[in-house]
Amino acid sequence: MAKRDYYEILGVSKGATATEIKKAYRKMALKYHPDKNPDDKDAEAKFKEAAEAYEVLSNDDKKARYDQFGHQAFEGAGGFGGGGMNMDDIFSHFGDIFGGGGGFSGFGGGFGSGGQRRVKGSNLRIRVTLTLEEIANGVEKKIKVKRKVQAPGTTYKTCSTCNGSGQVARVTNTILGRMQTASACPTCGGAGQSIDKKPADADAQGLKPTEETVSVKIPAGVVDNMQLKVSGKGNEAPGNGISGDLLVVIEEEDHATLKREGDNLHYDLYVSLPDAVLGTSKEIDTVTGKVRIKVEAGVQSGKILRLRGKGIPSINGYGKGDLLVHVNVWTPKTLSKQQKEFFENMKNDEHFEPKPESSDKSFFEKVKDMFS
């Protein structure tokens, strides 16, 4: 059965706020709660489905991944791939939704984790180097991946140990009576199938290496070492197993003039003494191209000019960082005789006396402001 869209499940639009999402989920949870719908399998499924949707849409990180990659983002290990969410997980979130942990008491069993185990191919990990400009704007990368796929001509037969169920039952006698537990078949590893025939160039699992170009959409705002998952683009699994995932690890290239700090960028601007005294305009680098900025006459060294929204977009979609331009007044190290005389004459000139005003914040105050 195809998985329904999480927004559709909760009956909200893609642009819904966190409050709207929470409200919608509360409504669904109350309607389909198992205490209100005893022995109703349909309600149980809807209850679980809503919980899963809320689990993702209420979490900024998961929501961003879902918006980008859809259900693919959570398939397989660590996701909801197995038997869906477990009831304990769902109820553990209820304190948050219904407040103070009240509302519903505990919930008596009845839901097995279920689900047939499917063998999963191994994951592949690949590093991708991005420029700051690519990170700022988002980019689609074509990545060459060496992955194992099922070799054509490989045939499978039903595993004789488990008769294809992938599970073997074990009966044990306990003080509570006879208990039957199921575990993965040791012969086929849970796949229910084993290799019948395979071509000579295939490995023991009937797989062979290929090179494939995978297109990966990288959202704006990713950070160094972040890992993006492309579901199903890892190694294939034998038989009816599911493919592993391709894990794309982000590597950020150093920029020649811009330094990144979270979503903010820093740029060191050097101005000459005459420019600082008389005022000027300077061209600076940004992640979207060069920009000309005005430097006021009488600018102090250490002044920070903040260009709002010229930083990196937040990966969670909350606006953009700023570009902070640090003004450094360049003091000449050598002077001509004439220039030296000029400055000698200015030594006791009142215009050259430092007179910091309250609006000229100290370096430490500026640093404090920058992080606030």
Ligand SMILES: [Zn+2]
């Ligand atoms: Zn088996």
